[in-house]
Amino acid sequence: MVTKSNWNSLPGVEIWHGAVVRQVFSGKNSMMVMNRITPAARPALHSHPHEQLSYILEGKCKFVLGDEIFDLVEGDVILIPPDVPHSLEVTGDKNVLNLDVFSPIREDYLPANPGR
Numbered sequence: 001m002v003t004k005s006n007w008n009s010l011p012g013v014e015i016w017h018g019a020v021v022r023q024v025f026s027g028k029n030s031m032m033v034m035n036r037i038t039p040a041a042r043p044a045l046h047s048h049p050h051e052q053l054s055y056i057l058e059g060k061c062k063f064v065l066g067d068e069i070f071d072l073v074e075g076d077v078i079l080i081p082p083d084v085p086h087s088l089e090v091t092g093d094k095n096v097l098n099l100d101v102f103s104p105i106r107e108d109y110l111p112a113n114p115g116r
Helices: none
Strands: 013-015 020-026 031-037 051-058 060-065 068-073 077-080 086-090 096-103
Touching: 060 077, 060 096, 086 096
Parallel strands: none
Antiparallel strands: 013 020, 020 031, 031 096, 051 077, 051 096, 060 068, 060 086
16 A cells, blocks of 8 residues: 655654654654754664664754764765664754654654554
């Protein structure tokens, strides 16, 4: 079955006290997550069992991945292997817009009625 949507019509969920808005589009085995992250956001170093691909669409950020630090800008992509601690911090005064792809899906990110 084909499922089609548009980012402009997907609901956004505010997390981290309004400093991040997340939108989710998911299938059964993979998931895309759009994040708008403000300079005020301070995401904690975390890890999860999912492989994650992250694509920076707008803005600049410092990305901590294990023992390494990467300065990422618009157009950069990064692979986060499962269980590797990581975080993203906005560097500059503009929001970061990034698209994450997770496999397998993150059940904790699914809306109450994902429509799948």
